[in-house]
Amino acid sequence: MRYDVVIIGSGVAGLYAAIALPKTLKVLIINKSNPWECNTYYAQGGVTTAYNDDDIELHVRDTLDAGAGMCNAEAVRMMSEHSQEVIRDLINRGFAFDKDEEGNLLYTKEAAHSRSRILHAGGDATGRYLHFFLLNQNPHPMLSNTTVVDLLIRNNQCCGVEVVSEGSRRIILSDNVIIASGGVGSLYEYHTNASTISGDIHGICIEKGIALESMEMMQFHPTVFVANNWARKQLLSEALRGEGAQVVDENGYRFLFEYDPRGELAPRDIVSRAIFDYKKRSGKQVFLSCEQFESEYFKERFPNIYKALNDLGFHLPKDRVPISPAFHYAVGGIKSDINGNVPGIKGLYAVGEAASTGVHGANRLASNSLLEGLVFARKAAHSIIENSVNSCNTRFEIGTEALEMPGDKEKKDFLRRIMWENVSIVRTPKGLQRAREAIEEMLNQKIGRLLRLRLLSARCIVESAQKRSKSIGVHYMTQGVSE
Secondary structure, eight states, X not given: OEEEEEEEOOXXXXXXXXXXXXXXXXXXXXXXXXXTOSHHHHOOSOEEOOSSGGGHHHHHHHHHHHTTTOSOHHHHHHHHHTHHHHHHHHHHHTOOOOBOTTSOBOEEOOTTOSSOOEEOSTTTOHHHHHHXXXXXXXXXXXXXXXXXXXXXXXXXXXXXXXXXXXTEEEEEEEEEEXXXXXXXXXXXXXXXXXXXXXXXXXXXXXXXXXXXXXXTOEEEEEEEEOOSSSSBOEEOOHHHHHTTOEEEETTOOOGGGGTOTTGGGSOHHHHHHHHHHHHHHHOOOEEEEOTTSOHHHHHHHSHHHHHHHHHTTOOTTTSOEEOEEEEEEEOOEEEOOTTSBOTTOBTEEEOGGGEEOSSSTTSOOTTHHHHHHHHHHHHHHHHHHHSOOOOOOOOOOOOOSOSOOTTHHXXXXXXXXXXXXXXXXXXXXXXXXXXXXXXXXHHTSOOOHHHHHHHHHHHHHHHHHHHOOSOBTTBOBOSSSOO
16 A cells, blocks of 8 residues: 555544545545544534734734743744635635624634634534534545554654554555644543543654653643543633633632733633632532523534533533533644655654644644644645655565554553643642553553553653653642642
């Protein structure tokens, strides 16, 4: 099996890269499960875009401010300057964003944005609508229920991937490989990610000596309903607070203003820490109140949230919903440039949440994620078209390391728990060291390759957090060593 391009992942970044590649190229998309089991499918908020040319400077400033001084300013500017272009491209292809009765695009506002500039589709189902649209636009074949277990790299060139599919391992050769596999959500006990998002590819990159960047920067969403039995917890979109929902305690007190004058509209790292601290300090339960919404508007604007919570016994917008922060987004990832290239490896690209282009710095601005996936995926596709890579003629052998071993599932669950307890919203030196020692102990045991890759990614997150002793953005360290 030989291709011009192999794309790992079928979310917004992978699919938008695919439709930007011509049919004259032999392209294969690989996804670990069903095509829709990806973070894009579950994205609720929308797609950020500069409202017009005059808004570019303001969007750049909002993004840089949210990133706490750690953003790559060149990458941020490029993302904003191309935002209207990718939105027009989607609309020209036939994608329908929500509009008002006069046919004008509806823009909403989310936390830390200085104006309304987020487009949505299907109310709170933007990711689902966009994903379905891109799947139908894609002209290339797709290999589902297939897990990438290795990158094939020789002489600083990526030559393809090794996969396990239908119970057997095989080599797939390719002149170019685009990593669009998402983040690391399944490393945490409480998360909002698709079940397939587990940091495997990051682990492979560590093995190959490929640089990961800002891995301590893990973003936690402040408003999540975690009291369900699913691995993926129910996200309550940032757009709810952007349009008037309030965070209250059991007495109806809006305590967020004790932490930031912006209250519910403060950046999500501040809101997450405030909820975490207030619950611990007061012993009170925290809720999201949507009582300010009219019932019919709520059903129309947030149909999926309404249905999901109605199925769980809540009657929105009347009922208050108990909330907790949960892992949401990997800000750091595989280091890549503004064209998606992975430095030092020919033919290898990383885009979307899997990548670290520097656009998010120390904290991602709400709804910049889908925009990032669109802009940089398109840049990577154009880079492949413009830059030919010599085909690899090297022969690769299939790996022999066992993919799974008895006891791996229990160790995965233990890993999720120690990451949540020690490497999440508030971190301490002792907690990070506990997590590192537990991870090292598991790495020294007889384990399968898939667990090993997760552990390597988790260890990288811990090590990165230990190296940054001062708090910034989503990385929050308590000053003392005692707990």
